[in-house]
Amino acid sequence: MTRCRLCGSTALESVVDLGATPPCESFLSAERLDEPEPTYPLHLRVCTDCWLAQIPPLITPEETFSEYAYFSSYSSSWVEHARVFVEDAAARLGLGEDSFVVEVASNDGYLLRHVVDRGVRCLGVEPSVNVGAAAREAGVPTHTAFLSPETGAEVRAEHGPADLVVANNVYAHIPDVIGFTKGLRALVADDGWVSIEVQHLLTLIEENQYDTIYHEHFQYYTVASAIRALASGGLTLVDVELLPTHGGSLRLWARPDEAAGEPSRRVSDVLAREKAAGLQELSGYTEFSARVAKVRRDLLRFLVDAAEEGKTVVGYGAPGKGNTLLNHCGIRPDLLAYTVDRNPYKHGRYTPGTRIPILPPERIAADRPDYVLVLPWNLRAELTEQLAYVHEWGGRLVFPIPELSIVEVER
Template identity: 60%
Template sequence: MSEGAVATLRCRICQSPLFATFVDLGASPPCEAILTAAEVDQGEVAYPLHARICTECLLVQVPEILTAAAIFTDEYPYFSSFSTSWVAHAKRFVDDTCERLQLDGDSFIIEVASNDGYLLQHVRDLGIRCLGIEPTANTAGAAKDKGIETQVCFLGAQTAAQIVERHGRADLVIANNVFAHVPDLRDFTQGLATLLAEEGTLTIEVPHLAKLIELRQYDTIYHEHFQYFTLLTASRALALGGLVVVDVMELPTHGGSLRIYAQHANHARPPSPAVAQVLAAEKQAGLHTLQGHLGFEAAVASVKRGLLRFLLDAQENGRTVVGYGAPGKGNTLLNHCGIRADLLPFTVDMNPHKHGKFLPGSRIPVRPPSAIAEAKPDYVLVLPWNLRDEITAQLAPTLATWGGKLVFAVPSLDIVTPEGSPQ
């Protein structure tokens, strides 16, 4: 390579050169690289957060500047069970899917990216044999403490073959909210196919790019998410492992997700009418063309202006604002907007592993939820807006005692007076 030359980025599905921009969010540190008190006075690395779109297959993707192994470490700070609504969602999924597929005590279920056992605990309670596959040792340890057998590894074709040799192939393979997190789509999808019994079913839940665009959810773009799917591009990715989509459901989770059901192509049942319906809606929205994906940066700029205007006005008027939550999406928002502790002095989080630490990039302190009642702020900026109902219910009784209000930045600035608070 000659001096000054730049390596060509290539699409994860079709290997075409990547040169078209979907949105460029500048540079940002890894969204879950939360800092200890000792680290907060040290240097920190930020990496480009520039989402491209393949002009051939239309997959929106972030280049693999950070490897999955560097992101999903043995001290990964995200534990799924800290969200009660997410655990309830997992239980509904397990109950509905086991009934739908007629799974029972003779069946076998594998979940990929099983985290702390938030989902497989419900499979265990039904008396169905199950196995978790989870690369982060600390969350896998929490699952093992619940009595859930968990294999600590990244899934690929090779590790899948080793797991099948020991445990057999699964009637149901669950890969919820992980398909966006893998940089090697081909190897991962072939691993899923290897795990799946000949007539088994794979389920995937993944945020829907159509909703990301419609509701300006740009903060869901961060280094953990390597790609962003429509049903069309998810179908193309699944084909890398010889899998085809047989059904789809639209879900409200994560601001709007797809639950995709897939099977081996040579054993697949005919696709349900819902598949054609979702594809038709995507086409109508322009998402089956390159042109339909362009122009998102203007929407991103509008969200940024609205939030900064609110924070600056609040400060100038002597109003106090603190944060709620320390999610990955919040770090994208805060770093893209340049928000630091002068505008948001602290945030709180339910996860005790984050208390006493600092958000990456912004260096905003993370405190226990009790800090809100102690500070009695005028406003609470909710960073995990996808948990709006859950968090509103949690905070409403507390905020009502002094008339505090909730603030949501996405899809546009929304200031909410919880029920029972003085207007």
């Protein structure tokens, strides 16, 4: 990487180098286990001119998202999060039968189904053919495409301008930040609203959430860098909410420049918090790499000790972030026998790079392991409840981030 993809600067400084890993959603079939896997460097840098944290665009969105292994509806807490958002947005913006809502990267319709239920006209714009098909089967109108200025203009011409454009957990996934932002502006009405949810770099740094760095996530935002990114497409940030999702996220409320007005007090408050954390100077980034290394050492020490003691350890979940963690730590089936996942698409497959088998969740109760390593740690409350049954045989849960935590669960 030689230039910042947002401002074009060459002033890029290293934050953490995680080595080289395969793309995190490239789960392997049994037939592919004897084939080589491509790996790509995973090195996070920050631009000291606009403070956008970023990795090189070594893989294309087309390689990752044309067929995708992640279906949002398999997380009940995430579906509930979407339902509450739709209710709140409808009240905030006065959405009704005459309104039009577009969601970009709408996945399997997990959010827009709630818009459909309210009788509000809507459309999903989803690049993954298989996931978009699932949305249509669930009754959510879905257009299969990657968002660009041209796609935005085409959708607007056919369906009209959107009163609300939602872009949750996608603003980090696109290497062409400026083109994508112009696509959002093309979709939204001149007096409309854009709502974006994206992980907050502040909590990523503070809570050692380095496993959310992977090749699908091309950039990592503060409010300060998000303001610059939105401006590149003619949008102005007018409000921000801090959310607990994904370990700490931003909900950015933006409007076309001409309709924006003054930003809320919450915008200036979060900007001040980021500045106090040193995220607009290098001091806020210098210790992160050492703290990442400690997470790795602590997890490996636990797994090696468990193996030496004859204890069994299995995983729960096969999220993309888990594959960053497994590959960075060099964990193989000798230390983690298998992991399980609720998504049947992943059953019978293997994690990329580490080649750990992925099985149905019922396998845990059948095998009664001593420890369950929870890879989607951001769903800690939901999964602690789901896995309460491991208490029956004295099993314990292990959370690797923000620091190693071994938990005895109770019913």
